[in-house]
Amino acid sequence: xxxxxxxxxxxxxxxxxxxxxxxxxxxxxxxxxxxxxxxxxxxxxxxxxxxxxxxxxxxxxxxx
Numbered sequence: 001x002x003x004x005x006x007x008x009x010x011x012x013x014x015x016x017x018x019x020x021x022x023x024x025x026x027x028x029x030x031x032x033x034x035x036x037x038x039x040x041x042x043x044x045x046x047x048x049x050x051x052x053x054x055x056x057x058x059x060x061x062x063x064x
Contacts, residue, residue, distance in 0.1 A: 002027060004018065005018060017030040017031070018030050018031070019031040019032065020032050020033075021033050021034065022034050022035075022036065022040050023035040023036075024036060024037075024038075024039070024040055039063050041060055041063065041064070045057070046060060
């Protein structure tokens with residue numbers, strides 16, 4: 001979210017706004033559907049491929 005606005009401004013956009021489904025961190029988007037202090041783990045982001053196998057993301061393991 002921090003990089004996107006700067007990339008859009010490069011071609012001289014008149015206005016740049018951001019929108020997210022879940023606002024969780026310090027970045028303040030212009031629009032959001034939900035806001036929480038909790039850690040959000042989305043189903044499609046739970047696992048990664050390591051050594052050709054799907055495994056639980058190590059940084060998520062402690063939160064599940």
